[in-house]
Amino acid sequence: MQAKNMALNYGNFRALEDIDMDIYEKQVTALIGPSGSGKSTFLKSLNRMNDLVEGCKITGEISLEGKNIYGKNIDVNELRKNVGMVFQQPNPFPMSIYDNVAYGPRTHGIKDKKKLDELVEQSLKGAAIWDEVKDDLNKNGLAVSGGQQQRICIARALAVKPDVLLMDEPTSALDPISTLKVEELVQELRKDYTIVIVTHNMQQAARVSDYTAFFYADPAKGGGHSTVIEFGETDQIFNNPNNEQTADYVAGRFG
Numbered sequence: 001m002q003a004k005n006m007a008l009n010y011g012n013f014r015a016l017e018d019i020d021m022d023i024y025e026k027q028v029t030a031l032i033g034p035s036g037s038g039k040s041t042f043l044k045s046l047n048r049m050n051d052l053v054e055g056c057k058i059t060g061e062i063s064l065e066g067k068n069i070y071g072k073n074i075d076v077n078e079l080r081k082n083v084g085m086v087f088q089q090p091n092p093f094p095m096s097i098y099d100n101v102a103y104g105p106r107t108h109g110i111k112d113k114k115k116l117d118e119l120v121e122q123s124l125k126g127a128a129i130w131d132e133v134k135d136d137l138n139k140n141g142l143a144v145s146g147g148q149q150q151r152i153c154i155a156r157a158l159a160v161k162p163d164v165l166l167m168d169e170p171t172s173a174l175d176p177i178s179t180l181k182v183e184e185l186v187q188e189l190r191k192d193y194t195i196v197i198v199t200h201n202m203q204q205a206a207r208v209s210d211y212t213a214f215f216y217a218d219p220a221k222g223g224g225h226s227t228v229i230e231f232g233e234t235d236q237i238f239n240n241p242n243n244e245q246t247a248d249y250v251a252g253r254f255g
């Protein structure tokens with residue numbers, strides 16, 4: 001995916017501006033930056049989740065495989081099938097584990113039981129939770145641990161076979177062991193998916209990502225007007241940043 005001269009307003013509040021960024025295929029891109037620097041806002045722009053926010057206006061371009069996702073004739077349901085999302089709080093639907101994962105394929109018209117069984121198994125395996133739940137597929141998706149719920153949500157996102165997976169602080173509500181499992185999973189998933197992950201955890205960004213974008217709102221601009229002030233390979237951003245704010249932030253000196 002690619003953002004070109006992208007800017008976003010919530011009403012009169014200019015949250016993001018001058019965003020030019022490549023999101024490389026089958027790589028993990030981490031979005032880091034202080035609270036309120038627009039990381040989630042940018043992430044949600046990548047599958048048009050901000051369409052649901054009244055007064056939100058986006059200019060410039062965000063493209064998926066060369067096609068502007070804000071252009072004419074874009075089917076937003078199709079876009080969200082290609083660009084899936086996992087949220088900060090695990091949010092399984094109040095239904096069985098099986099139905100959670102089969103939900104997306106069913107809404108896209110797949111009814112065949114054998115096909116659905118296959119997809120559910122594949123997706124739960126893809127989310128590294130099959131072994132833990134395979135004998136309990138009828139159990140309510142909310143009746144398992146938070147870490148398992150999050151992997152069920154990842155399986156639910158994988159079930160519609162997206163190209164891109166957006167993850168908004170996917171481990172911030174999880175214990176350290178579940179966090180590690182999700183981090184290991186991200187390492188596995190990057191073989192097949194393009195992943196964009198928002199994280200406040202610098203070690204996590206350094207561990208799981210190939211590229212890192214540092215979002216920053218210059219206080220001199222009086223709030224908002226956030227932009228990506230540095231983008232590069234994660235190693236470079238963490239070990240040899242070009243920008244003073246990036247260096248201070250990754251060293252934990254503010255934020």
Ligand SMILES: Nc1ncnc2c1ncn2[C@@H]1O[C@H](COP(=O)(O)OP(=O)(O)OP(=O)(O)O)[C@@H](O)[C@H]1O
Nearest residue numbers: 010013015033034035036037038039040041042053
């Ligand atoms: N729906 C909204 N309406 C108005 N302003 C919003 C809305 N959502 C976010 N904002 C503002 O946009 C700016 C960017 O917010 P955003 O949540 O994207 O930042 P963030 O970097 O993800 O923060 P955090 O790390 O705290 O989650 C903030 O100033 C926030 O108050």
